[in-house]
Amino acid sequence: MAGAAHHKILIVGGGAAGITVAASLKRRGTADIAIIEPNDTHYYQPAFTLVGAGVYDLARTHRSTDSLVPPGVARIKAKASKFDPSNNTVELSTGDKLTYDYLVVCTGLKLDWAKVDGLAEALGHDGVCSNYSSEHVTYTWDCIKALKPGDKTVFTQPPLPFKCPGAPQKIVYLTIDNLRRRGIRDKVDVAYYVHAPVIFGVPFFARHLAKIAEDRGVRIFYQHNLVAIDAKAKAAIFEIAGGDKQGQRISVPYDMLHVSPPQSPPEEIKSSPLANAAGWVEVNQNSMQHVRYANIFSLGDVASTPNSKTAAAVRKQSPVVVRNILRLMRGDAVESGYDGYASCPLTTAHGKAIIAEFIYGGKVTPTLPVLDPGKQRWLSWWIKTSFLPMLYWNYMLKGYEWFPKHNTAFKEPAA
Ligand SMILES: Cc1cc2nc3c(=O)[nH]c(=O)nc-3n(C[C@H](O)[C@H](O)[C@H](O)COP(=O)(O)OP(=O)(O)OC[C@H]3O[C@@H](n4cnc5c(N)ncnc54)[C@H](O)[C@@H]3O)c2cc1C
CATH class of the missing domain: 3.50.50.60 (FAD/NAD(P)-binding domain)
Structure with a gap:
């Protein structure tokens, strides 16, 4: 399109998913990535529960967006307002248009x-x-x-x-x-x-x-x-x-x-050709690839996948999106790497939590299967309050991907 700036990979949304995907692509040597993100402050939302309970300072939950955008990745401070996937074009709130080879949509959801x-x-x-x-x-x-x-x-x-x-x-x-x-x-x-x-x-x-x-x-x-x-x-x-x-x-x-x-898809997604009937970005639940536009992927809260909407899900979806974009660039077929993993650390008291880890179909898949996943533990509280924030800021948002595999062969203890 004449006059529109072009990027090889355009990421819409610089939250948990957008920063993670950008950092991971960058780490693998991909050039010409841009993130569209209107907000200057990025929040680690999983800690909001702890702030509300008086065990964590709000100041520890946020950093400036610019400090998280990986070096060499362009940040476009605007909102994506219209999607024209047939012409590989995104229109911004500023009126500017951008074109892309690959689009990653991760705008999160709307609080209603x-x-x-x-x-x-x-x-x-x-x-x-x-x-x-x-x-x-x-x-x-x-x-x-x-x-x-x-x-x-x-x-x-x-x-x-x-x-x-x-x-x-x-x-x-x-x-x-x-x-x-x-x-x-x-x-x-x-x-x-x-x-x-x-x-x-x-x-x-x-x-x-x-x-x-x-x-x-x-x-x-x-x-x-x-x-x-x-x-x-x-x-x-x-x-x-x-x-x-x-x-x-x-x-x-x-x-x-x-x-x-109540929560719903953002209006600009709902009204776009990317949406399914319910308004979420319609992707394959295992490859995260759009079902109609092969060069578009989505992950995080805005994706149509029926997993629990969590940052933990983003951690497992991002490597699949990144690998699949790289595969398409090489001319290979996409792979089905995401199994619906989500994790939800349920704080049941100060110093106690249950870490609920599961995949599609509600199958329980703990990362540490030797520990009964239904038990409240101090270790799980420590993981929620100390380990996971550290993992988020210093590992996931930096584009590191390796993590012990959750155990899909786990047999639930009898009730
Ligand atoms: C109270 C609370 C507790 C939670 N607890 C946990 C937990 O314990 N464990 C866990 O794993 N998860 C938890 N989560 C969920 C987790 O925070 C989200 O699932 C995660 O942040 C999703 O990442 P995302 O990138 O899809 O969306 P977000 O992180 O919300 O980021 C979306 C980004 O897109 C930007 N954006 C929106 N619209 C546009 C647009 N049109 N153009 C460009 N940019 C746009 C937004 O500004 C935002 O920066 C919790 C959330 C809350 C609110």
Whole structure:
């Protein structure tokens, strides 16, 4: 296209996936890579749970985007606003157009605060908090510290898909642990309203987590969807999502309301030829290659693959994307290297966690199979709070790929 700048590899989004893919391609000697990324701040979102629970400083969760873009990779500070894959062209929010040989789409997903009436206005004050918001995550900790005997806490889990399937419940357990340490656990009500009919999508971990929730006295309400907040009355309005009362609404009073918001594909993806019917970038679930455009790949939260949307999934998807782009450049066929791996470290108390690792079909695949994956351990807490952040900043985002293989032959211990 006349006048449009061209790059051999164009990456849309400089989050966990975009930086990892760029660094890995660069490490393998690939030239002429550009990343389109509008934001100057890059967050390590998995630590938001720890910030909300008062065990991690927000300052440790972010770095400047420019400091993470690998040397020799161009950063284009703009948003991709239109995709024209038939002409290998991306239009930017600035009006400029870029062309490419290979396109990697990793814009992440959209947090739909507006889908819950009154949420955007209520967030960040009078007890309404969310670990999903970098702007308001520290307010979760303010809310927890302010809890006193007689208070009612309400936590929500939105309809799938949403990023990090464990995040909405991790903060439930960490709040309870704080109340226990302060000697007021039995004086504060903890209620967890979950859209799904189960506490977690993988049955093995769901059994363990349901038991933990029961032991901690969490009142769980399945198939309840947060639809509105009446901030004046301090009431959360839920719509019942299944059973005899489907469609009915109930009003639940709160002193602290932790919201995990509904989530969806970004509008510019949804309205593009790249999207599937649900709006996600339509790729093969094993090769990460677009099903209609062979020179386009997607990974991370925006990809249509039915894995749990996590940074851990990105860590295993990125080498597949990188290898497949290099294969196409050599004229080889793509390979099917991604098995749906995701990992979710569920913090069940300060100093305790369960690391849920699994692949497509909900098969449990621990990296350390000698340890029963259903057990709460200090080691798993250390992995979540110390090892994984280090791995993210110094290894994954630097384009290093080797990691011990998760064990696909693992046999789940009997319930
Ligand atoms: C509270 C919370 C807890 C979590 N806990 C865990 C956990 O314990 N373990 C785990 O593995 N994962 C966890 N995650 C999920 C993890 O952070 C995401 O899955 C991961 O960041 C996905 O990477 P991504 O690159 O797809 O998206 P992101 O990292 O969100 O990056 C997307 C990037 O694309 C950019 N972008 C958006 N639109 C455009 C556009 N049109 N043009 C150009 N750029 C664009 C954005 O600015 C952003 O920088 C958690 C997330 C949250 C919020």
